[in-house]
Amino acid sequence: MKSAALKILFTSTNILCTLVNTKGKVVFWTSAGIRKVKGTKKITLISINIMLKEVVQKLNEMNCQFLYLEIRGFNKNKKTIIKFFKNSLINIILICDKTALPHNGCKRKKVRRI
Numbered sequence: 001m002k003s004a005a006l007k008i009l010f011t012s013t014n015i016l017c018t019l020v021n022t023k024g025k026v027v028f029w030t031s032a033g034i035r036k037v038k039g040t041k042k043i044t045l046i047s048i049n050i051m052l053k054e055v056v057q058k059l060n061e062m063n064c065q066f067l068y069l070e071i072r073g074f075n076k077n078k079k080t081i082i083k084f085f086k087n088s089l090i091n092i093i094l095i096c097d098k099t100a101l102p103h104n105g106c107k108r109k110k111v112r113r114i
Contacts (some may be wrong), residue, residue: 001021002063002064002065002066003057003064003065003067003068003093004019004020004021004022004027004062004064004068004092005020005021005022005062005064005067005068005069005070006018006019006020006055006067006068006069006070007020007070007072007082008071008072008073009072009073009099010013010043010071010072010073010074010075010078011045011073012112013039013040013114014031014032014033014042014043014053015031015032015042015043015048015051015075016029016030016031016052017029017030017031017051017052017055019055019058019059022083023084026066027058027062028055028058030051030054030055031051032047032048032051035047035050039114040114043075043077045077045080048077048080048081049084052084052085056085056088056090059090061098064090065090065091066090066091066092066093067085067091067092067093068084068092068093068094068096069085069092069094069095069096070096070098071095071096071098071099072097072098072099072100072101073098074099082095084106
């Protein structure tokens with residue numbers, strides 16, 4: 001397999017990564033909460049780096065050379081994730097930010113207090 005798409009979803013308390021092949025089938029998935037880390041520790045830089053190392057290891061096993069990166073959600077560590085993949089040996093074809101921004105349409109749900 002030459003290319004794959006990595007979809008990263010930032011939620012308020014977790015980060016989900018899904019590796020998809022060119023046909024749209026899920027090949028591998030992981031999240032920051034898999035390692036029995038609870039609460040806001042899941043969105044720290046250390047847990048994100050451990051999760052991304054697993055993804056890069058899986059990409060190397062699949063002999064994947066090109067990566068389409070799709071990021072969704074709000075987090076302060078978006079740029080560090082992009083830097084992580086730039087430093088790896090995998091070539092990034094496209095970085096797409098698909099965060100949904102409201103244009104003053106429907107009223108947002110009440111924010112959950114953590």
